[in-house]
Amino acid sequence: MKCSVCENPTTKRCIRCHTTYYCGSSCQKKDYSNHVLDCPSKYADILVKNVFDNVIPTNWAVRYEYGFRNCLDPIDESMLLGLYIGLIKIIGCNSSRLHSWWKSGNLPFHIKNAYDKSGYTSEYYKWFLKNEHVLQGLRKYEGTKSDNDLVNKLYEIAKPYLSEHDQKVPIETLPESKRIVFIFYTTMLSGRIPRIEELNWIEFGFCSCKFDDDYLGEMEERRLGDLYRELIIQKGCKVDEFHDAYISGSLLDLLKKKCNSNDCDWLSERKIEIKKHNQPAKSVYDLKQYVLGESVSLQRSVTEDYGFKNCRTEVEKENLKNIYRKLIKSPKFEPRDLYEACLEGKTYHYVRSILPNETLNANIFKNLYIF
Template sequence: MVKPYLSEHDLTVPIKSLPETKRIVCLFYITILSDHIPGIDQQNWIDFGFCSCKFGSDHLGEIEERRLADLYKELIIQEDCKVDEFHDAYLSGTILDLLRKYCSSNNCNWLSENKIEVRGHNQPNKSVYDLKQYALSESARLVPSVNVDYGFINCRTESEKRQLKHTYRKLIKTPRFDPRDLHYACIAGKTFDYVRSILPNEGLKANLFKNPYPLKEID
């Protein structure tokens, strides 16, 4: 399925012998060409921007994620984007530039209007997207940045941790929720205020949302 998009050299070697990052891209191509989207517990869900899509009104919450997948499909199939070109963009963190270069103006506008963020390989990542992955997935692990930034470190029992995760899941599924707004509230030390503004009737414990922010400037 991915062979038409491989270079002449890469066609002569087993995919498993390619560099890890290129294997990741090949797997992503197969996912998109199979009319699927990355699973929420996969790193590709974060790296290729699906984490920044709003939770949709459909029962799976995937409307925007499907739209983003269609853009990738347009890039790959209609514009015949080869694995090497996509891989270069993945390494340099310029996949959004690649999409804007080749996709239709309407789709480019959609990317901007919906503030889609595509990280790329080993690029800086807002911990709010790891939080979103953890809250919505049954299998994603709690990474250290989420543990500290979003208050899980304050939980004294597993019950409190489950309740906090449930609160974030409910928050994320709310139409008014914007991950970027939560991110900015987090680094300002105002996570509780933001969550309360979206879920005013939820029984929230302010102490669970405390984090080290805002960080003090060092003279």
């Protein structure tokens, strides 16, 4: 990861939110006035913000402390979010009360009590009554220690897919490309899809899926995830075979060869792109990751290709980010079309064609390297 201030490589991160990276105390102090606005004193504040934004939490601590890590299926994550939406938006529970319930160690009891007293019920609450286990035994997020506990659990799930030799050696001794594949297996086998902020969201083609108008905009990404699970679980694809295809850039061919023909036709129709290891991603996918993700660093390619280099103030930069967010969420948006427009120096014209009613500054969208 990169320091959010100087962009130097670092593995250190804010001990409170665990999402923003700094190379040292100097850069952390420089960013304090900005970061304090995004780094609340309790994780319930972040959860409440996610609820009002209608997005499943991506903050590691929120997911750990409020049950999302215990969901083995994306649908269950959606149901849990719906439970919190009812609790916060309709019943009126605030972050302080939610935090105190969590701190008491009996969050499920208090949620049931709040719903029963209010008389409000929903499909999400009915789901919860059958799945209370996702909110049982919740503990404080302790950064690396908590992450390691989860990693160890996921490791045991994915370990049988490794070769006999690789099962006997530490994961960190495997080649980088195989470690990437193994992490991807843990994600698929736990019923999830990579989050936008993760490397594997780009590495394995989720970035090329269209943002849908369904509840979370992830319908196509989930469909791609189901295809991978069919390949891995139903067809028994081991890590070595998957890794060979990843290295050679033939993962799409592997999916088409072994999976359901109708879904494979969808791969071609939607022009899903899966790159090979160490192949640079198209800058449009870095743009999508920056615009749709949380606490994602602005990559140099995005800065230079999509107008952020032309922004004179942070306000202009944030306004441009919001424009691209609206663009990407538009049903008419196609990432490859934006990428081609960028290469031809026609980014402004493309954005204007999709968002005709937006106030746009043509000079902002100029690519300084195209004449």
